[in-house]
Amino acid sequence: MKHRRLFKHIHLLISVLFFCLSVSFVFAAPYAPPKQPGIKKLTDIELLPKNSGTIHIDIIDGHTSDKPTAQDNKPKTEVTTPYLSEKAIALAGFILTKEVAVGSIVKILDDTITVSDNGVVYIDIGVEKGAKKGDRLTVFSNQRIVYDPVQTVEGNARQSFQYSGNFDYWGNKRNNESRELGESRHLLNEPAKKGLGVLIQILGTVEILEPLNGYSRARVIRAHNDIQTGDLLMPYEAPATTRIVPVKADKKIEGRLIAFKEERITGIMGDIVYLDRGTRDNVQTGDFFEAYNIPTMKVSNAYDDAEEVRSFPPQVIGKLQVISTRKSNSTAVILNSQKDFTIGQRVRYKTID
Template identity: 25%
Template sequence: MKIRFAMLLFTLVLFIPGLALAADEEPAIYVIKQGDTLWGLSERFIRDPHYWPNMWSKNGQITNPHLIYPGQKVRVFPDRLEFEPPEPEGSAPAAKKAAAAQAETMAEVAVERTYSVRGNEGFLMEADYKPAGFIVAVHHDRIVAGDDDIVYTDIGRRDGAKGGEKFSIYRKEGIVSHPLTNEVMGVKVVPLGTLQLTDLEQKASRAIITKAYQEISSGSYLMPYRGDKRHEVVLKMPARELKGYIIESYSGTETIAAGDVVYIDLGSAQGAEAGNMLYIVRDVTLNQQYAEGRVDRLPQELLGALVILETGKKTATALVVKSIDAIYKGDKIVSLTK
């Protein structure tokens, strides 16, 4: 009797969506039906419709969160949802056929997602951030310098500098203005390498290039040494609602896609933090000729997602991790889509 009751209970857990599970029980399996969305699944099973961006971000094969497919299976836990991996090779022929048909769209069970910061993404140098100094000349009047070359700087003992001190080298790429307001947001700078001071005068010094990523020339900015900036950024839910814009790209090109580095008009002053995932959206223009006042706005078009790598006070450097359609400077970014 107990065995039969247990089997009945297990069947109910599997096939009655929304039934709560204890933390130590096996998850229920839900098979996605026509019309299901990540938003709807999140609201239905864990009572949090805003959970879906987290679910989307951890399933790399879902390029469009509004397009999930009938037949996909979801594991339902009390506090999360996970996509089931495809059926193994030894499964029944029908199951194998279904798994093969779903192979390109089925999402793997996700591990905690992290993103690499290489250290060469650059940033926007805001108005209150000043360089420590400049490279004023290259040894033997050469135009460019590389590894182990000698250069001269305007940093000296009056600045409190000491022999052996390291600095990071940057190149000014240009002034960046907001694409909508024309407000000057900062100067785009990209890293070139590092140097170490060897001999100091009162207002100048000799230095050796210890590492060069690109060619280094006179006029390059010197900033306090930032060390080895390569590290992992772990996804982190924003502490508050964030809304802003993409204001520039690292490459300077107009069209932006997954893998590109961009700069945004959100920083620590707005509550943005490294690891925050934001969604790139675009307003859809409403033709009032046909709406006749019955509709005031249309749902925004979802273009992709980005992850913040590093923040300044009013700006941040971010990596585009998903792109569904072409992305441009001036496109909106939000912490939650509407």
């Protein structure tokens, strides 16, 4: 009897031990989350094409920044382009090929050096010139003369612009060296450069408050930069649009870069430049141009020592977009550049893909 009772206790103890071990294995097993269909592994993610997405580049006052935008459902013939502020376009300016000044600012009411928004000034346009209350005029300043980087004129003497007004930029000499403002010293027998026009900068807009005899009192209603005594006035031009949308077109336009906004000899992405093609050449605001070089190589002839210049296919080095146009020239911004642009850089119209 004692042996049977002992055996039962041992059997019971073994059963309890096995039960405890089985329970511990169940709770100690690693957790495996349920599989979720439709989720790809990291290595299976498909990358979007380079030009896809909703990021575009803002160019505001010469600076660039990435800015997310909502996708718009526009026709395929149109492409949303970089945003430029009204101030940026105004200060970019353009090239005038004839004199347009009708007057100037002769005094600032508060006798300050410069004036900005809501400042009161006096202009030398009065009732005898047709000034009326509420008339608006565009304020601008001459920057420098722009010369053709390729063409020259006959003779060794510099040829200046001969217009009716008494402005230095349009024919009058500024000093006793017989050089115009913006004209570099030239060497003896150096071919005279052909003048293309005067680069100007739009400073703002004034509105006539009180027309008087010989002058008028006016208020600055918009100032893109400091306005001062001596700044010029021309008939009012509405501010350029700040949203530039190019239209797909089939046209062939070849031209050259004739100047940079700043006085420099090379330019890179974000710089403002001027092209020698305008509306008469079918250039429109928003048009894209690509800058290119034509690689060449000189090959010598073994028989007569003559050299032959061989040309290779064009090498595209960057892209530009037109932000404003005139009849014979246009203003553009460099969107990207693989190499520095130079004065005289070849450009050609680029169709929207």
